[in-house]
Amino acid sequence: MTGNFPYLVVGILFVMGFIGIVFEKNLMKIAIAVSVVEAATNLFIITLGYRSGGSIPVWTMAGSGSSRMVLPTPQALTLTAIVIGLATTALMLSFAMSIYRHYGSLDVRDVRRLRG
Amino acid sequence: MSWQVHLPALLLAVPLLGAFLAPLTALGGKGLRNTWFVLVSAAFTVIAFLLWTRVGSTGTAIYVMGGQGWNLALPSGMSIPVRILMEVDAFSAFMVLLSAVAALAGALFSIAFMDRFSGLEKFVALYFLMVTGMFGMEITGDFFNFFVFLEISSVASFGLVAFWRDRGEALEAAFKYMLVSTLGALMVLVAVAFLYSKYNVVNMATLGKVIEWGMVEKTALVLFLTALAMKCGAVPMHMWMPDAYAEAPAGVTCALIAVSQASLYGLFRVTYTIFGAFMGSPVIPWVIIVLGVLSMFIGVSMAVIQKEVGRLIAYHSVSQVGYMLLGFGVGLLALSDARAMAEYGFTALKGGIYHIVNYTMYKGLLFLSAGALYYATGCRNLNDMGGLGRKMPKTMVLFMIAAAAIAGLPPFNGFVSKLYLYESTFAVHPILAVFAMVTSVLTLASFVKIFQTAFLGPALKKFENVREVPGTMLIGMSVLGVAILALSLFPTWSVNHLVEPAAKALVDQASYVGAVFAASLTGGGL
Amino acid sequence: MWDQILTGFGYWDVYAWISFFLIAGGMVFLIRSLGRKDYKQGSDQDEIFFGSNPVPEDGEDLKVPASSAYWGYTQALKPFYDVLVGFHTGIATDYAGWYILVTALVALLILL
Numbered sequence: 001m002t003g004n005f006p007y008l009v010v011g012i013l014f015v016m017g018f019i020g021i022v023f024e025k026n027l028m029k030i031a032i033a034v035s036v037v038e039a040a041t042n043l044f045i046i047t048l049g050y051r052s053g054g055s056i057p058v059w060t061m062a063g064s065g066s067s068r069m070v071l072p073t074p075q076a077l078t079l080t081a082i083v084i085g086l087a088t089t090a091l092m093l094s095f096a097m098s099i100y101r102h103y104g105s106l107d108v109r110d111v112r113r114l115r116g
Numbered sequence: 117m118s119w120q121v122h123l124p125a126l127l128l129a130v131p132l133l134g135a136f137l138a139p140l141t142a143l144g145g146k147g148l149r150n151t152w153f154v155l156v157s158a159a160f161t162v163i164a165f166l167l168w169t170r171v172g173s174t175g176t177a178i179y180v181m182g183g184q185g186w187n188l189a190l191p192s193g194m195s196i197p198v199r200i201l202m203e204v205d206a207f208s209a210f211m212v213l214l215s216a217v218a219a220l221a222g223a224l225f226s227i228a229f230m231d232r233f234s235g236l237e238k239f240v241a242l243y244f245l246m247v248t249g250m251f252g253m254e255i256t257g258d259f260f261n262f263f264v265f266l267e268i269s270s271v272a273s274f275g276l277v278a279f280w281r282d283r284g285e286a287l288e289a290a291f292k293y294m295l296v297s298t299l300g301a302l303m304v305l306v307a308v309a310f311l312y313s314k315y316n317v318v319n320m321a322t323l324g325k326v327i328e329w330g331m332v333e334k335t336a337l338v339l340f341l342t343a344l345a346m347k348c349g350a351v352p353m354h355m356w357m358p359d360a361y362a363e364a365p366a367g368v369t370c371a372l373i374a375v376s377q378a379s380l381y382g383l384f385r386v387t388y389t390i391f392g393a394f395m396g397s398p399v400i401p402w403v404i405i406v407l408g409v410l411s412m413f414i415g416v417s418m419a420v421i422q423k424e425v426g427r428l429i430a431y432h433s434v435s436q437v438g439y440m441l442l443g444f445g446v447g448l449l450a451l452s453d454a455r456a457m458a459e460y461g462f463t464a465l466k467g468g469i470y471h472i473v474n475y476t477m478y479k480g481l482l483f484l485s486a487g488a489l490y491y492a493t494g495c496r497n498l499n500d501m502g503g504l505g506r507k508m509p510k511t512m513v514l515f516m517i518a519a520a521a522i523a524g525l526p527p528f529n530g531f532v533s534k535l536y537l538y539e540s541t542f543a544v545h546p547i548l549a550v551f552a553m554v555t556s557v558l559t560l561a562s563f564v565k566i567f568q569t570a571f572l573g574p575a576l577k578k579f580e581n582v583r584e585v586p587g588t589m590l591i592g593m594s595v596l597g598v599a600i601l602a603l604s605l606f607p608t609w610s611v612n613h614l615v616e617p618a619a620k621a622l623v624d625q626a627s628y629v630g631a632v633f634a635a636s637l638t639g640g641g642l
Numbered sequence: 643m644w645d646q647i648l649t650g651f652g653y654w655d656v657y658a659w660i661s662f663f664l665i666a667g668g669m670v671f672l673i674r675s676l677g678r679k680d681y682k683q684g685s686d687q688d689e690i691f692f693g694s695n696p697v698p699e700d701g702e703d704l705k706v707p708a709s710s711a712y713w714g715y716t717q718a719l720k721p722f723y724d725v726l727v728g729f730h731t732g733i734a735t736d737y738a739g740w741y742i743l744v745t746a747l748v749a750l751l752i753l754l
Contacts (some may be wrong), residue, residue, distance in 0.1 A: 002746065021299065024738040031740050034298055039209070041302050041309070048313045058438045077260055081305060084267045088298050091274055098373070101285030111288050114359040114427075115732025116418075152731030193668030292734040296741055334752050342745040355730055355743045399752050417726060420714055423708055434702040455648070463649060503701050527659035532647065539651040561712065571696050607647050 006047040013040035026105045027096040031089060038085040042078045049074030123167040124179040124202040127212065127251050132159050135244035142237040150227050153240050157223035160247065163217035170474070171209035172617060174285040176631040177513050178203055178257070185583045186623050196631055197319045203257035205628055206621035207469075210614060211254045211381045215374035217599060218480045219247045223482050225592030226367030228489055228585070239279060246272035246371060253378040257632065259308045260318045262382060266304060266347075269375050270297045277364040278374075282590065289359035296356050298341035321632035324390050324625055333391070338401065340386045347379035350441060354434045358418075361433060362426030362496075365568065366487020367592070369426075370480040373433065377476055380437070384444055384622060392625040404445030405544075409551050411438030416530035416558040424496050425486040425570070428562060429479070433557055436475045442469025442552065443537050446544050451623065460543035462619065467536025474521065474529050475604065481518035481596040485511050488585045489570060498569045505571035507582045510590055512571045514597045519567060521600050522559035529603040529610075 015034055020033025050069035057072035099107050135158030141149040171177055172193075172237060181200035204212070217307050223243065232238055256262050274297070278290035312318055314332045327333060346353035358375075367374025387400065395401075415434030418603045423429035443464045448462025491550045495501055521528040541548035603610050621628070646653040681687045690697050698704050716723055 016356075016740055020736055021295070022742065024735070027734075030295065033293065037299065037302055042304050044306065048309055050313055071316070073316075073318070074309075077305075077308075077312075077318075080260075080264060083579045084264070086270055086273075087293070088267070090293070091271065092294055092298070095274075095287055095294065097276060098278075099284065099287045099291060102287060110731035111291070111734065113285050114288055114292075114363070116727045116730050133670060142711055156709060168724070178701065234751055292737055294728065296737045297733050297740060300739055331753070338745065338749045342741065346741050346744075351739070352729075353744055355732075355737045355740070359732075403748050405750065414726065419721075421713060421727075501708075502705045527656045528661070532654050533653055536649055539649050561715075564709060565711045569706070569711065573705045575701040576702050577707070578702070589677070605655060611647055 006043065006050075010040050010047065012035075012095060013043065015055045025108050027108060027111070028093070030094060030108065031092045034092065035085070035089050036087070036096050038081070042081055042085070043073045045081070120166065120170050121162055121171060121179070124204050124255050124535075125165050125181065126386060127160065127255065128202075128248055130156060130163060131244040131248040131251065135241045135381035135471040138244060139237045140592060141240070142164070146236075146287040149237055149240060153223055153243075154229060154612045156217060156244060157562060160251070161216045161220045164212045164251075167204060168213040171204055171206055172613070174463070176203065176205040176621075176627065177209075180629055182319070183263060195267060196317050196322055197257075199258035200261060201319060201632070202255045202263055203321065203628070204253055204255045205515060205631070205633060206617035207381070207384075207619075208254050208620040208621075210469070210473070211369035211377065213249060214424070214476050215247075215250050215254065217595065218374040218410075218476050219243075219250070219371045219611065221480055221484065221592045221595040222367040222370035223592070225370065225487065225589050225597065226365065228588045229367055229487055230365060233280075239276070242272045242279075243368065243371065244277045244564060245269075246276060246368075246375060250371070250375045250378045254258040254381055257321060258319045259311065259323070262320075263301065263305050264307055266303050266382070270294075270301060270347075273360075273364075273368070273372055273375060275362045276368040278359075278367055279368070280363070283363070286363040289356075289363035290553060291358045296346060296353070300346045302338045303343040307336040307343070310339070312338040319582035319632070320385065320390060321629045323627045324392070329391075330395070330396075333592030337386065338393060338398075339381065339396075341400065341403065344379045344386070344497070345404075345407055345441070348376045348383065349411070349434045349436070349437050350407040351414045351434060354411065354415065357434055358427045358430035358599045359423075361430035361483070362424060366483050366490065369430075369483040369487070370596075373476055373479050373483070375605040376433070376437070377472055380440060380472070387444075387448055388622050389625055389628050392623075395448075395452070396611060398449060401445050401449035401451075404441050404448060405548065408438045408443075408445055409548060411435060412555040413438070413551055416555045416562070418564045420494040420558055423498050425489060425501075425566060426483070426496060428498070428566060429482045429486055430586050432482075432559060432562070433479055435523070435559065436479065438470070438555070439534065439537055439552065440468045440471050440475070442548065444472060444543055446548075449544065453534075457623070460540040463536050464540035465622065466611070466615050466618045467533050469542060469618050470536060470611065472535050473610070473614060474600075477596050477603065478518040481593055481600065482522065484589075484593045484596065485515040485518065488589055491589070492582050495580060498566065500569040502579075503571075503575040504579065504582065506575055507579060508571075508584050510584055511593070514590075514593045515571070516567070517597050517600055519605070524556050525560070527604060529607065532607050532611075587624070 011069055017033050017037035017040055020036060021030055024030050051068055051070050054068045054070040057069040100113055103111055122139045141152045163232030165251060176474040179202040182197050230239060246269050249272060253262055256265060274290050274294045277293055278287050280286045308318060310322060310332050315323060316328055349357040361372060364372060412435045414429050415438060419428050420432035422431060447461045447465030450456035490496060492508060493501060522529040522536045538549045538552055541552060646655040
């Protein structure tokens with residue numbers, strides 16, 4: 001029995017991620033905070049599809065005993081979201097790296113030549 | 117069954133193929149790569165045009181990926197569309213057509229514009245990926261694919277904004293754009309999850325049929341609304357826009373405009389088609405109207421004082437998006453009231469949709485001519501420019517057309533959509549129309565500033581060797597220039613054939629929903 | 643195709659505007675043709691008047707830069723523009739912060 005505990009974790013992760021994005025100053029840490037929000041989103045979707053005591057969502061002619069299954073769609077969604085998350089995290093970290101080469105700093109307050 | 121039923125799939129497959137084969141064209145050298153770039157762009161423009169005419173003549177097109185119909189091989193008793201579904205109604209087809217034209221112009225322009233740089237096969241690949249994502253957002257029939265295509269177009273555009281990675285500013289702009297954009301896309305995903313948690317479907321038409329007005333839906337709507345409004349640059353979430361638009365190569369910015377319009381399309385698909393008349397409160401329409409008014413006014417105020425051409429024009433994007441949000445917001449406000457709808461709501465909606473097409477054309481052209489100025493002189497700052505009208509007369513004429521159109525000078529098309537908006541928003545509250553008019557005045561003021569300082573004035577010594585930009589760039593700009601002139605000279609045609617079908621499709625929620633379920637009875641859309 | 647667009651309150655007719663511009667252009671040319679033709683080409687009458695100083699060779703010395711455009715306007719609205727420019731900080735986390743703030747605000751409005 002997990003109850004609503006996963007949703008609590010999702011909420012905490014979201015808040016942590018948002019606080020990280022808004023208040024952290026280091027570009028790397030901001031990228032990590034974005035990953036935390038991503039993880040929270042994925043956990044949220046996967047929890048939505050979970051049915052306690054459910055089996056894997058595959059129909060077989062032989063029959064698998066339990067007809068209670070976890071929902072397959074959220075798993076497919078999460079898999080796609082994880083792949084997209086990987087791409088964005090990698091790109092974001094490489095941007096941070098290149099920005100360091102040009103600005104000599106990872107502090108977000110120094111990376112503001114474009115303003116006004 | 118004609119081959120034309122496959123047009124929605126082709127619209128995605130052709131640019132995707134273009135993207136994946138683009139790195140291979142490096143083997144054949146510059147000529148092959150440029151031919152591929154133009155060929156694929158022309159191909160998807162033709163497909164977009166055919167799709168638009170087909171939807172115009174046979175009604176909403178449904179396409180089920182990899183199956184005869186969406187109800188094939190479903191357990192008996194289930195009637196939820198489960199496959200990957202494309203649904204192209206008149207509004208989608210309209211958006212697809214004008215995004216394709218903008219992307220084509222950007223591609224033609226980029227050939228000569230990017231010629232001095234290396235790694236162009238990757239540029240072409242990213243460009244086509246971005247176009248694929250943009251088309252996908254506009255024709256998809258389910259929300260999860262909307263998220264996937266949103267991310268495809270966003271990730272590709274991050275790479276394109278940072279394409280000049282020897283400039284720190286380009287990387288900075290890309291990082292900022294990426295931070296807000298990724299966050300927004302994740303919130304779209306959370307909103308999809310919220311809707312899924314209640315209805316167990318991600319299909320737009322099914323959701324539009326069963327949706328109610330409760331806590332879960334409200335949360336999802338807010339997440340969609342703010343994320344997509346951020347993607348199309350509504351104040352105060354617009355700050356990434358001038359950064360990214362000014363730093364991206366000009367051809368890319370032209371296509372980015374169309375990408376931001378695809379987000380706007382998503383916003384109105386959600387508010388009109390999914391919620392529509394089910395929306396039980398006027399809060400959301402008023403939020404859209406307030407965001408629109410803020411965008412119009414703050415965007416244009418910031419534009420007047422800018423010194424960089426790119427940033428100035430980009431701030432105008434913010435203010436022009438405000439006009440569309442205003443029009444759509446007023447339309448949404450009147451949606452549940454038939455009398456108000458007939459009196460001013462539908463006019464506002466038509467104004468908003470008309471403004472989308474006008475905006476995409478003239479803003480694309482403005483960015484391309486700013487790019488042409490940069491290409492010819494190497495400066496971005498207006499203070500360094502002057503007297504270029506003598507050296508670049510063709511660019512000047514094209515810029516004049518676009519500037520007159522955006523400022524709403526008669527007889528250009530920019531005024532027609534603004535006229536619709538002024539008159540319909542006046543019926544809601546006069547102050548809205550006043551804001552719209554003040555914005556228009558300031559728009560004219562800032563384009564007079566660019567025109568006067570860049571093209572007029574005495575000839576400068578340092579620009580003695582400046583020449584008119586190469587022919588392919590002029591062709592890219594002329595595509596949009598001719599589109600603006602055509603829209604200006606045939607306003608009745610464009611309203612009757614482009615705008616009205618799209619506006620009718622947007623308000624007709626039942627037909628969007630019904631099209632999917634009708635397709636299942638006849639054995640699918642194929 | 644040659645009709646007007648009715649907006650519900652008024653109408654738009656592009657051809658009326660085009661004929662207006664043609665007539666106005668014709669009048670401009672008419673007035674211009676009434677001008678004097680007896681000026682001496684190549685003499686001082688042909689020169690730019692630059693406060694009776696010699697005209698600088700390079701256009702750079704006599705052009706008006708873009709930052710001087712609308713000087714009075716920006717000067718008059720300086721308090722407004724100070725706030726507005728200060729609001730565009732250029733810090734990436736502020737951008738995200740505004741987005742989260744607006745989301746929270748709209749959520750409060752609709753959920754309460």
